[in-house]
Ligand SMILES: Nc1ncnc2c1ncn2[C@@H]1O[C@H](COP(=O)(O)OP(=O)(O)O)[C@@H](O)[C@H]1O
């Protein structure tokens with residue numbers, strides 16, 4: 185690994201070119217974010233007269249506070265804040281539950297195999313490849329039967345069920361790399377199924393827990409389809425509210441408010457990547473390194 | 476009555492009859508070693524004793540109690556694994572005390588037992604470290620320490636030295652022998668290394684394909700193997716095997732003669748039992764191994780090897796005769812049974 189440190193032994197000209205290309209690529213990806221942030225700080229008049237890239241002459245958070253508290257999303261005009269908290273209420277439990285269930289499933293499928301456990305795992309893998317659209321109708325029916333249609337709890341359940349296929353895959357593949365002898369040693373030491381899970385397996389799972397949390401958080405927070413189909417009115421997540429806000433036509437199109445709302449909607453996932461992104465990369469490669 | 480006894484013990488993995496009606500009686504304080512080629516069922520048998528694999532037939536008795544279906548932690552035994560199997564997120568100290576903590580043992584008692592074990596194994600400076608910060612040899616000592624702390628009735632080892640380099644392996648082997656002397660604990664030890672088996676064992680159990688071929692002291696196995704398999708498995712270099720047709724003076728029913736390298740004598744061609752050409756001479760200083768290709772043998776057959784403890788004057792390509800003293804030879808019938816033992 186160390187023999188391939190960036191640019192070592194490279195001709196200086198090539199190095200300059202490499203960095204130039206990387207810089208252009210970075211700018212290209214950052215440009216939309218810049219435009220959004222820039223626009224959200226301008227007044228409507230300035231947006232109409234100026235150009236996309238010119239900096240705001242008189243930066244203001246007015247669009248932000250409108251997006252948060254008073255913009256119209258469909259029929260109500262209370263901003264996105266209620267929907268933001270809906271998303272939090274959906275995402276936090278759904279992420280935690282699906283990660284926990286995935287950890288237990290992965291533990292069983294790798295360390296307590298049973299007759300047919302490979303078949304079970306195979307079927308679960310199919311779950312990771314199922315497009316959202318396929319489960320829409322059956323799931324709607326199920327939610328109806330359970331009396332959970334249109335509720336936050338119903339949406340949590342949908343995300344947990346859909347996410348388990350992924351989280352199980354993560355944990356199962358991680359635990360396959362943990363020597364079986366560790367479980368044997370713990371059994372001889374007097375630990376049972378749950379004690380081995382909580383005192384041996386979970387404490388060594390930090391990298392894969394991070395992967396699962398980040399993955400699930402991104403998926404669930406950013407979900408639009410399940411949100412728009414299975415929730416209504418006050419129970420909708422922020423992605424749906426954002427769509428409603430952008431599409432509510434009350435005279436002029438308020439680009440600054442749209443941009444502010446979009447950034448608010450994207451902020452949590454952005455933050456998670458900035459704060460925990462390195463864990464994600466480490467976790468994804470953790471299986472390759474034996475303790 | 477034996478301390479630990481296996482009575483007609485069976486193990487099935489689906490259609491595979493992995494352990495075939497094994498009978499074995501182990502006395503208190505005995506050091507018993509299971510040897511055999513890879514896949515013969517050594518680990519499986521050990522794990523059945525540990526309670527990590529279910530026993531599908533027969534009974535297992537320890538200290539007069541039937542423990543056939545008792546869970547591992549209630550069997551009062553401890554196990555050391557080839558991969559060490561240390562809990563990676565716990566300190567050395569916590570690794571060693573885990574079982575006692577789970578059992579709800581008193582804190583002061585735990586501290587005392589861990590300290591004693593650490594002292595015995597020279598682990599005192601490392602108690603606060605995690606396994607990651609230890610060398611392979613130190614990790615294995617921690618694994619042994621974790622077993623000692625529990626003061627079990629029986630110690631089980633599954634190829635504990637296989638992950639160590641040659642020098643450390645020799646050193647740790649001596650250490651395990653010393654610990655066994657000091658603790659006097661009944662020990663069952665699995666290895667595929669016959670040197671470990673010969674040097675550590677009070678008795679060796681030779682396994683093949685899920686059943687016991689022979690049980691005996693190391694020297695009994697060396698001097699009186701019951702069949703060709705055991706004869707060839709024990710001893711380095713392997714015992715010479717010679718087809719007996721055309722050789723005079725062999726017992727009735729014998730198809731092959733087995734002669735250990737140190738009993739194979741180099742003579743003049745004259746009227747020797749076997750004539751051949753010296754193919755290779757390995758001078759090791761203390762001993763010399765002379766490889767002889769018998770006349771008429773195919774080139775892919777193993778040469779016969781004579782071992783002598785004096786330097787050799789012979790050159791490669793020299794014509795020699797080979798002979799042996801019948802009292803030191805083994806004769807095998809078509810089933811591979813040793814005629815001297817079975818007769
Ligand atoms: N969990 C298992 N499932 C199926 N077959 C197994 C299992 N464990 C061991 N075996 C088989 O049982 C036989 C004995 O294995 P093992 O006891 O590990 O051999 P050894 O330790 O002597 O190398 C082998 O053929 C092995 O493939």
Ligand SMILES: [Mg+2]
Nearest residue numbers: 517518519634
């Ligand atoms: Mg084995």
